[in-house]
Amino acid sequence: MTPDTSIYLHIPFCKHHCAYCDFNTYAGQEDSIPAYVEALIREINFVGRCITEPSNHQTIELSNYRTIKTIFFGGGTPSLLSPAQFDSIFKAIRTNFNLLEDSENTIEANPGTVSLEALKQLRKIGINRISFGVQSANAEELRMLERAHNFFDVIEAVSSARKAGFDNLNLDLIYGLPEQTLPTWQTTLQRIVDLHPEHISAYALTLEHGTPFGRWSSKGMLPLPDPDLAAEMYEFAEEFLESNGYVQYEISNWAKRNAEVRVQNAESNSAFDIHHSSFVCRHNLQYWQSLPYLAFGAGAHGYANGYRCSNVLRIKTYIERLANHKLPITNFQFPLTPATVNHHRQTPRDEMSEFMITNLRLVKAGVTEAGFRSRFGRGLFDVYQKEIGELIQLGLLEYKQTSEFLKNSEVLRLTKRGRLLGNQVFMQFIE
Ligand code: SF4
Structure with missing residues (x-):
């Protein structure tokens, strides 16, 4: 029996491409958003049909993949899509899959890109969790990262999300930044905790090959903290967040401790409740527990039916592949689609x-x-x-x-x- 599945949707649009980022994301292509949303819906429909009309050589029972317990819109900047566009994607998912009533439905958003009105509409559509890319509360560090927002935008975004009815917010942080000191990191953590998010992620800056940060660093042009200081920052975060009521459940992720959950957990003597009932990110747990997820969109990576697979990277090619494919559906082994460019059958x-x-x-x-x-x-x-x-x-x-x-x-x-x-x-x- 296959466990319930998750869905990841990649939204590869950003207003600006930040110098440290190596995600599959493009600036200045927002004109393609309507066609991209159509392509996403085509890909969702395609996989939905693969499940209901499996080809002759499909030997496994696919119907379990219909039940969806989490949806995650990542990017990129998913908040560049309009509520109407999210609505049409949700309709396609609901038409093709059985979306559980208590599903966790997350969008990533950049502070400064979401209005109160849009947030209210997103809440109404069924989005119930937002992950804000905050990165730092320090103006100079945000400038170094080439982020378009400031910390006032973060305060505003959190306040608007609360007014719109969101009771499950994640704030994403990065440490080990150029010229970052332990005190500036400590101030960032304090400011974040003061906003009372249900979830906090803190990742060390990684210098990816092919990014401007990677190039500047190899030329000695990036004043990064030494590894010992970065380790000190991590250890400080562990202690500080724990003492402020957050439980570290993953190397880089903390969720608000919840007294009710601890009681429930003690009674049931099971690890599952703590995952299911508190504010841990249920979508990411799917990855961390090596459980299946379907992936839609340019450059999206999925894992289902024993396959790891990934889609074509470029927006234009992704749109064309979904619009122009001629092969019958029976030529595709689930979960591969016309957008798949790599797939690997997993060995035990x-x-x-x-x-x-x-x-x-x-x-x-x-x-x-x-x-x-x-x-x-x-x-x-x-x-x-x-x-x-x-x-x-x-x-x-x-x-x-x-x-x-x-x-x-x-x-x-x-x-x-x-x-x-x-x-x-x-x-x-x-x-
Ligand atoms: S906004 Fe986020 S996804 Fe977009 S380029 Fe910057 S870091 Fe990357």
């Missing part, structure tokens, strides 16, 4: 490796022997004894009885040091 070993890498990101839930066995029919230590043993020796993993979420169960998870050196841990599970 791939699945196990990805399961370890993604689930270990969940710093509380981690990986259990029972969870691994029920997924793969093999023991965790039968497969990874050597790797786990070495990482425990290095002090990067621990295998312990946990009292917090899973009573009577031992959990393999990252240590405090392991959270700082996550990539070193994950490398061990790559084949």
Whole structure:
């Protein structure tokens, strides 16, 4: 039985391409938004038909992929779409899939791009979570990142979202910025906590190859904090957010602690409730638990029916491929579409490796022997004894009885040091 599925929709439009960003996003192509929305709807309809009219060579039961528990509009800047455009996409999803009543439906938005009126309409359509790309509360740091907003826009955006009825907000931050100091990072965190978001993400700046930041850094032109200071910033965030009522459930993500949830969790003795009931991002949990998600849009990556697949990057080509395809639907193995350019059939070993890498990101839930066995029919230590043993020796993993979420169960998870050196841990599970 396939677990419920999620949907990711990529909206690759931005008003300006920021110098540090390597996402598949384009500035100055907003004229293409109406045609792009049409193409998205075509792709949704296409996959919907693949599920209802599977081709002869489809051997698995596809109907379970119809049930959708989360939707995420990422980008890019999804808030550049109008409420009417979101409405038409939602209608297509509801026509083709069974969207659960309590689904989590998120859009990413940049502060300064959403009016109160638009937010009210989005809430009415069914969006119930917003993730604002704040990055910093410091004017100079925002200028360095080439972000168009200031912190007053953030205050305004949060206030408007609350007025529009949103009770689940994420604020995204980046640390380790050029010329950032520990005090400016501490001030950013304080200002963010003062806005009482339900969820906070904090990622270290990564210098991606091919971005202006990557080039400037390789020429020594970017005054970045040294790695020790970046680690100090991360450790400060862990302690500060914990002491302000946020639970760190993933390496870079915190959700507001919720007393009601803890009680419920203690009674049910299950890790699932803490994921389902509190403000953890249920959509991202789908990724971190290695569960299926369908992906629509230019450059979108999906995982379903044993395939990892990705779509063509460019907006124009994506639109053309959805408009002009001639092949019958039976030529496509679900979830591939005319926009797919890469796909890979996962081997059992791939699945196990990805399961370890993604689930270990969940710093509380981690990986259990029972969870691994029920997924793969093999023991965790039968497969990874050597790797786990070495990482425990290095002090990067621990295998312990946990009292917090899973009573009577031992959990393999990252240590405090392991959270700082996550990539070193994950490398061990790559084949
Ligand atoms: S607004 Fe966000 S997605 Fe767009 S270019 Fe800047 S960082 Fe990238």
